[in-house]
Amino acid sequence: MTLKILKENLFDCSIKAGLYLITCLPNQKHYVGQSSYVTRRLNAHKTQLKRGCHPNLIMQKDFHFYGESSFVYQKLLFGTSLSKTTRENFETLILLTLPPNLRYNVYSNWRKRESSLNPFFGKKHTLKARKEQSLSKIGKPSNFVNHIQTNQVKQLISSLNKGTTNKDRRKPLYIDSIFYESISEASQKTGLGRRLIRDRCHQQTERFQNYKWA
Known part of the structure:
Protein backbone atom coordinates (compact mmCIF):
# COMPACT_ATOMS: atom_id res chain seq x y z
CA MET A 1 0.00 0.00 0.00
CA THR A 2 1.52 3.31 -1.05
CA LEU A 3 1.78 6.42 1.05
CA LYS A 4 -0.66 8.18 -1.26
CA ILE A 5 -3.34 5.55 -0.69
CA LEU A 6 -2.77 5.58 3.06
CA LYS A 7 -3.37 9.32 3.18
CA GLU A 8 -6.78 9.05 1.53
CA ASN A 9 -9.89 9.30 3.68
CA LEU A 10 -11.72 6.04 4.22
CA PHE A 11 -15.15 7.68 4.35
CA ASP A 12 -17.09 10.68 3.09
CA CYS A 13 -15.13 13.87 3.82
CA SER A 14 -18.32 15.88 4.34
CA ILE A 15 -18.90 14.05 7.63
CA LYS A 16 -17.14 15.82 10.49
CA ALA A 17 -17.48 13.52 13.49
CA GLY A 18 -15.75 10.20 13.86
CA LEU A 19 -12.42 8.57 14.58
CA TYR A 20 -8.92 9.16 13.28
CA LEU A 21 -5.65 7.26 13.08
CA ILE A 22 -2.07 8.55 13.19
CA THR A 23 0.52 6.03 12.01
CA CYS A 24 4.31 6.02 12.10
CA LEU A 25 5.16 3.95 9.01
CA PRO A 26 8.70 2.76 9.93
CA ASN A 27 7.64 1.12 13.21
CA GLN A 28 3.92 0.62 12.38
CA LYS A 29 2.88 2.25 15.62
CA HIS A 30 -0.55 3.90 15.84
CA TYR A 31 -2.41 6.58 17.74
CA VAL A 32 -6.22 6.29 17.75
CA GLY A 33 -8.57 9.11 18.69
CA GLN A 34 -12.10 10.43 18.25
CA SER A 35 -13.53 13.91 17.82
CA SER A 36 -16.66 15.75 16.76
CA TYR A 37 -14.40 17.63 14.29
CA VAL A 38 -11.86 15.10 13.02
CA THR A 39 -10.07 17.39 10.54
CA ARG A 40 -9.61 20.11 13.14
CA ARG A 41 -8.32 17.59 15.68
CA LEU A 42 -5.85 16.05 13.21
CA ASN A 43 -4.54 19.50 12.31
CA ALA A 44 -3.99 20.18 16.01
CA HIS A 45 -1.96 16.96 16.31
CA LYS A 46 0.13 17.93 13.26
CA THR A 47 0.82 21.41 14.63
CA GLN A 48 1.85 20.09 18.04
CA LEU A 49 4.18 17.50 16.52
CA LYS A 50 5.82 20.06 14.22
CA ARG A 51 6.32 22.47 17.11
CA GLY A 52 7.70 19.72 19.33
CA CYS A 53 5.08 20.20 22.03
CA HIS A 54 2.81 17.18 21.58
CA PRO A 55 1.62 15.80 24.97
CA ASN A 56 2.36 12.23 23.83
CA LEU A 57 6.11 12.25 24.42
CA ILE A 58 6.78 8.88 22.79
CA MET A 59 5.06 9.87 19.56
CA GLN A 60 6.83 13.23 19.65
CA LYS A 61 10.19 11.46 20.03
CA ASP A 62 9.47 9.19 17.03
CA PHE A 63 8.35 12.22 15.01
CA HIS A 64 11.74 13.86 15.61
CA PHE A 65 13.61 10.61 14.88
CA TYR A 66 11.80 9.41 11.73
CA GLY A 67 10.69 12.78 10.35
CA GLU A 68 7.40 14.33 9.30
CA SER A 69 7.18 12.33 6.05
CA SER A 70 7.07 9.07 8.01
CA PHE A 71 3.76 9.93 9.66
CA VAL A 72 0.35 9.35 8.07
CA TYR A 73 -2.91 10.90 9.26
CA GLN A 74 -6.12 9.05 8.34
CA LYS A 75 -9.76 9.95 8.93
CA LEU A 76 -12.03 7.12 10.00
CA LEU A 77 -15.36 8.87 9.68
CA PHE A 78 -18.49 6.99 10.66
CA GLY A 79 -21.22 9.62 10.82
CA THR A 80 -22.42 12.67 12.71
CA SER A 81 -25.28 10.73 14.30
CA LEU A 82 -22.90 8.79 16.54
CA SER A 83 -22.69 10.10 20.09
CA LYS A 84 -19.40 10.79 21.84
CA THR A 85 -19.86 7.68 23.98
CA THR A 86 -20.35 5.54 20.87
CA ARG A 87 -17.24 7.01 19.25
CA GLU A 88 -15.25 6.30 22.41
CA ASN A 89 -16.49 2.71 22.37
CA PHE A 90 -15.31 2.36 18.75
CA GLU A 91 -11.97 3.85 19.77
CA THR A 92 -11.62 1.27 22.56
CA LEU A 93 -12.45 -1.60 20.19
CA ILE A 94 -9.78 -0.49 17.72
CA LEU A 95 -7.18 -0.06 20.47
CA LEU A 96 -7.89 -3.54 21.82
CA THR A 97 -6.98 -5.01 18.42
CA LEU A 98 -3.51 -3.46 18.65
CA PRO A 99 -0.72 -4.88 20.84
CA PRO A 100 0.41 -2.34 23.48
CA ASN A 101 3.82 -2.06 21.80
CA LEU A 102 2.17 -0.96 18.53
CA ARG A 103 0.05 1.87 19.89
CA TYR A 104 0.94 5.31 21.19
CA ASN A 105 -2.16 5.47 23.37
CA VAL A 106 -1.16 4.66 26.93
CA TYR A 107 -4.67 3.39 27.71
CA SER A 108 -7.16 1.24 25.81
CA ASN A 109 -10.27 2.72 27.43
CA TRP A 110 -10.44 6.51 27.75
CA ARG A 111 -13.12 6.43 30.44
CA LYS A 112 -11.21 4.02 32.68
CA ARG A 113 -7.78 5.62 32.39
CA GLU A 114 -5.93 6.78 35.49
CA SER A 115 -5.71 10.53 36.06
CA SER A 116 -1.93 10.26 36.08
CA LEU A 117 -2.04 9.05 32.48
CA ASN A 118 -3.42 12.41 31.41
CA PRO A 119 -0.34 14.30 30.11
CA PHE A 120 -1.65 17.51 31.74
CA PHE A 121 -2.48 15.96 35.14
CA GLY A 122 -0.90 17.96 37.95
CA LYS A 123 0.54 20.52 35.55
CA LYS A 124 -0.20 24.23 35.28
CA HIS A 125 0.35 26.77 32.52
CA THR A 126 3.20 29.17 33.20
CA LEU A 127 2.42 32.88 33.32
CA LYS A 128 4.25 33.25 29.99
CA ALA A 129 2.08 30.56 28.37
CA ARG A 130 -1.08 32.19 29.72
CA LYS A 131 -0.09 35.57 28.31
CA GLU A 132 0.71 33.97 24.92
CA GLN A 133 -2.74 32.35 24.89
CA SER A 134 -4.32 35.69 25.65
CA LEU A 135 -2.32 37.51 22.94
CA SER A 136 -3.18 34.82 20.36
CA LYS A 137 -6.87 35.63 20.81
CA ILE A 138 -6.49 39.37 20.23
CA GLY A 139 -8.22 40.45 17.03
CA LYS A 140 -10.17 37.22 16.67
CA PRO A 141 -13.96 37.53 16.59
CA SER A 142 -15.87 36.41 19.65
CA ASN A 143 -17.94 33.23 19.46
CA PHE A 144 -20.96 35.40 20.26
CA VAL A 145 -20.54 37.78 17.31
CA ASN A 146 -23.85 38.19 15.42
CA HIS A 147 -25.63 36.18 18.13
CA ILE A 148 -28.55 37.93 19.81
CA GLN A 149 -29.87 36.99 23.24
CA THR A 150 -33.54 36.10 23.37
CA ASN A 151 -35.89 38.15 25.53
CA GLN A 152 -36.18 35.18 27.87
CA VAL A 153 -32.42 35.11 28.43
CA LYS A 154 -32.31 38.89 28.91
CA GLN A 155 -35.08 38.71 31.52
CA LEU A 156 -33.27 35.91 33.34
CA ILE A 157 -30.01 37.88 33.48
CA SER A 158 -31.89 40.96 34.63
CA SER A 159 -33.62 39.06 37.43
CA LEU A 160 -30.32 37.58 38.61
CA ASN A 161 -28.66 40.99 38.71
CA LYS A 162 -31.62 42.84 40.21
CA GLY A 163 -30.78 44.65 43.43
CA THR A 164 -27.05 44.10 43.14
Whole structure:
Protein backbone atom coordinates (compact mmCIF):
# COMPACT_ATOMS: atom_id res chain seq x y z
CA MET A 1 0.00 0.00 0.00
CA THR A 2 1.52 3.31 -1.05
CA LEU A 3 1.78 6.42 1.05
CA LYS A 4 -0.66 8.18 -1.26
CA ILE A 5 -3.34 5.55 -0.69
CA LEU A 6 -2.77 5.58 3.06
CA LYS A 7 -3.37 9.32 3.18
CA GLU A 8 -6.78 9.05 1.53
CA ASN A 9 -9.89 9.30 3.68
CA LEU A 10 -11.72 6.04 4.22
CA PHE A 11 -15.15 7.68 4.35
CA ASP A 12 -17.09 10.68 3.09
CA CYS A 13 -15.13 13.87 3.82
CA SER A 14 -18.32 15.88 4.34
CA ILE A 15 -18.90 14.05 7.63
CA LYS A 16 -17.14 15.82 10.49
CA ALA A 17 -17.48 13.52 13.49
CA GLY A 18 -15.75 10.20 13.86
CA LEU A 19 -12.42 8.57 14.58
CA TYR A 20 -8.92 9.16 13.28
CA LEU A 21 -5.65 7.26 13.08
CA ILE A 22 -2.07 8.55 13.19
CA THR A 23 0.52 6.03 12.01
CA CYS A 24 4.31 6.02 12.10
CA LEU A 25 5.16 3.95 9.01
CA PRO A 26 8.70 2.76 9.93
CA ASN A 27 7.64 1.12 13.21
CA GLN A 28 3.92 0.62 12.38
CA LYS A 29 2.88 2.25 15.62
CA HIS A 30 -0.55 3.90 15.84
CA TYR A 31 -2.41 6.58 17.74
CA VAL A 32 -6.22 6.29 17.75
CA GLY A 33 -8.57 9.11 18.69
CA GLN A 34 -12.10 10.43 18.25
CA SER A 35 -13.53 13.91 17.82
CA SER A 36 -16.66 15.75 16.76
CA TYR A 37 -14.40 17.63 14.29
CA VAL A 38 -11.86 15.10 13.02
CA THR A 39 -10.07 17.39 10.54
CA ARG A 40 -9.61 20.11 13.14
CA ARG A 41 -8.32 17.59 15.68
CA LEU A 42 -5.85 16.05 13.21
CA ASN A 43 -4.54 19.50 12.31
CA ALA A 44 -3.99 20.18 16.01
CA HIS A 45 -1.96 16.96 16.31
CA LYS A 46 0.13 17.93 13.26
CA THR A 47 0.82 21.41 14.63
CA GLN A 48 1.85 20.09 18.04
CA LEU A 49 4.18 17.50 16.52
CA LYS A 50 5.82 20.06 14.22
CA ARG A 51 6.32 22.47 17.11
CA GLY A 52 7.70 19.72 19.33
CA CYS A 53 5.08 20.20 22.03
CA HIS A 54 2.81 17.18 21.58
CA PRO A 55 1.62 15.80 24.97
CA ASN A 56 2.36 12.23 23.83
CA LEU A 57 6.11 12.25 24.42
CA ILE A 58 6.78 8.88 22.79
CA MET A 59 5.06 9.87 19.56
CA GLN A 60 6.83 13.23 19.65
CA LYS A 61 10.19 11.46 20.03
CA ASP A 62 9.47 9.19 17.03
CA PHE A 63 8.35 12.22 15.01
CA HIS A 64 11.74 13.86 15.61
CA PHE A 65 13.61 10.61 14.88
CA TYR A 66 11.80 9.41 11.73
CA GLY A 67 10.69 12.78 10.35
CA GLU A 68 7.40 14.33 9.30
CA SER A 69 7.18 12.33 6.05
CA SER A 70 7.07 9.07 8.01
CA PHE A 71 3.76 9.93 9.66
CA VAL A 72 0.35 9.35 8.07
CA TYR A 73 -2.91 10.90 9.26
CA GLN A 74 -6.12 9.05 8.34
CA LYS A 75 -9.76 9.95 8.93
CA LEU A 76 -12.03 7.12 10.00
CA LEU A 77 -15.36 8.87 9.68
CA PHE A 78 -18.49 6.99 10.66
CA GLY A 79 -21.22 9.62 10.82
CA THR A 80 -22.42 12.67 12.71
CA SER A 81 -25.28 10.73 14.30
CA LEU A 82 -22.90 8.79 16.54
CA SER A 83 -22.69 10.10 20.09
CA LYS A 84 -19.40 10.79 21.84
CA THR A 85 -19.86 7.68 23.98
CA THR A 86 -20.35 5.54 20.87
CA ARG A 87 -17.24 7.01 19.25
CA GLU A 88 -15.25 6.30 22.41
CA ASN A 89 -16.49 2.71 22.37
CA PHE A 90 -15.31 2.36 18.75
CA GLU A 91 -11.97 3.85 19.77
CA THR A 92 -11.62 1.27 22.56
CA LEU A 93 -12.45 -1.60 20.19
CA ILE A 94 -9.78 -0.49 17.72
CA LEU A 95 -7.18 -0.06 20.47
CA LEU A 96 -7.89 -3.54 21.82
CA THR A 97 -6.98 -5.01 18.42
CA LEU A 98 -3.51 -3.46 18.65
CA PRO A 99 -0.72 -4.88 20.84
CA PRO A 100 0.41 -2.34 23.48
CA ASN A 101 3.82 -2.06 21.80
CA LEU A 102 2.17 -0.96 18.53
CA ARG A 103 0.05 1.87 19.89
CA TYR A 104 0.94 5.31 21.19
CA ASN A 105 -2.16 5.47 23.37
CA VAL A 106 -1.16 4.66 26.93
CA TYR A 107 -4.67 3.39 27.71
CA SER A 108 -7.16 1.24 25.81
CA ASN A 109 -10.27 2.72 27.43
CA TRP A 110 -10.44 6.51 27.75
CA ARG A 111 -13.12 6.43 30.44
CA LYS A 112 -11.21 4.02 32.68
CA ARG A 113 -7.78 5.62 32.39
CA GLU A 114 -5.93 6.78 35.49
CA SER A 115 -5.71 10.53 36.06
CA SER A 116 -1.93 10.26 36.08
CA LEU A 117 -2.04 9.05 32.48
CA ASN A 118 -3.42 12.41 31.41
CA PRO A 119 -0.34 14.30 30.11
CA PHE A 120 -1.65 17.51 31.74
CA PHE A 121 -2.48 15.96 35.14
CA GLY A 122 -0.90 17.96 37.95
CA LYS A 123 0.54 20.52 35.55
CA LYS A 124 -0.20 24.23 35.28
CA HIS A 125 0.35 26.77 32.52
CA THR A 126 3.20 29.17 33.20
CA LEU A 127 2.42 32.88 33.32
CA LYS A 128 4.25 33.25 29.99
CA ALA A 129 2.08 30.56 28.37
CA ARG A 130 -1.08 32.19 29.72
CA LYS A 131 -0.09 35.57 28.31
CA GLU A 132 0.71 33.97 24.92
CA GLN A 133 -2.74 32.35 24.89
CA SER A 134 -4.32 35.69 25.65
CA LEU A 135 -2.32 37.51 22.94
CA SER A 136 -3.18 34.82 20.36
CA LYS A 137 -6.87 35.63 20.81
CA ILE A 138 -6.49 39.37 20.23
CA GLY A 139 -8.22 40.45 17.03
CA LYS A 140 -10.17 37.22 16.67
CA PRO A 141 -13.96 37.53 16.59
CA SER A 142 -15.87 36.41 19.65
CA ASN A 143 -17.94 33.23 19.46
CA PHE A 144 -20.96 35.40 20.26
CA VAL A 145 -20.54 37.78 17.31
CA ASN A 146 -23.85 38.19 15.42
CA HIS A 147 -25.63 36.18 18.13
CA ILE A 148 -28.55 37.93 19.81
CA GLN A 149 -29.87 36.99 23.24
CA THR A 150 -33.54 36.10 23.37
CA ASN A 151 -35.89 38.15 25.53
CA GLN A 152 -36.18 35.18 27.87
CA VAL A 153 -32.42 35.11 28.43
CA LYS A 154 -32.31 38.89 28.91
CA GLN A 155 -35.08 38.71 31.52
CA LEU A 156 -33.27 35.91 33.34
CA ILE A 157 -30.01 37.88 33.48
CA SER A 158 -31.89 40.96 34.63
CA SER A 159 -33.62 39.06 37.43
CA LEU A 160 -30.32 37.58 38.61
CA ASN A 161 -28.66 40.99 38.71
CA LYS A 162 -31.62 42.84 40.21
CA GLY A 163 -30.78 44.65 43.43
CA THR A 164 -27.05 44.10 43.14
CA THR A 165 -24.23 46.46 42.22
CA ASN A 166 -21.13 45.82 40.16
CA LYS A 167 -19.18 45.65 43.41
CA ASP A 168 -21.55 42.97 44.74
CA ARG A 169 -21.06 40.88 41.64
CA ARG A 170 -17.27 41.05 41.91
CA LYS A 171 -16.22 37.95 43.79
CA PRO A 172 -12.62 37.87 45.07
CA LEU A 173 -10.59 34.71 44.62
CA TYR A 174 -7.17 33.09 44.90
CA ILE A 175 -5.20 31.41 42.10
CA ASP A 176 -1.91 29.84 43.13
CA SER A 177 -2.20 31.76 46.44
CA ILE A 178 -2.38 35.08 44.55
CA PHE A 179 -5.34 37.29 45.50
CA TYR A 180 -7.54 38.85 42.81
CA GLU A 181 -10.39 41.29 43.39
CA SER A 182 -12.56 39.69 40.73
CA ILE A 183 -12.71 37.08 37.99
CA SER A 184 -12.17 39.84 35.44
CA GLU A 185 -8.92 40.89 37.09
CA ALA A 186 -7.75 37.27 37.37
CA SER A 187 -8.58 36.67 33.71
CA GLN A 188 -6.74 39.79 32.59
CA LYS A 189 -3.60 39.00 34.59
CA THR A 190 -3.41 35.24 33.98
CA GLY A 191 -4.67 35.08 30.41
CA LEU A 192 -7.27 32.45 31.36
CA GLY A 193 -10.92 32.73 30.36
CA ARG A 194 -13.38 33.98 32.99
CA ARG A 195 -15.65 31.00 32.56
CA LEU A 196 -12.70 28.61 32.97
CA ILE A 197 -11.61 30.35 36.17
CA ARG A 198 -15.15 30.30 37.56
CA ASP A 199 -15.57 26.60 36.79
CA ARG A 200 -12.26 25.70 38.43
CA CYS A 201 -13.12 27.69 41.56
CA HIS A 202 -16.32 25.66 41.84
CA GLN A 203 -14.44 22.37 41.40
CA GLN A 204 -13.82 20.38 44.57
CA THR A 205 -11.18 18.09 43.06
CA GLU A 206 -7.57 18.04 44.21
CA ARG A 207 -6.42 18.96 40.71
CA PHE A 208 -7.88 22.49 41.01
CA GLN A 209 -7.34 23.09 44.71
CA ASN A 210 -5.17 26.09 43.82
CA TYR A 211 -8.35 27.86 42.59
CA LYS A 212 -10.38 29.12 45.56
CA TRP A 213 -12.95 31.78 46.32
CA ALA A 214 -11.69 34.27 48.89
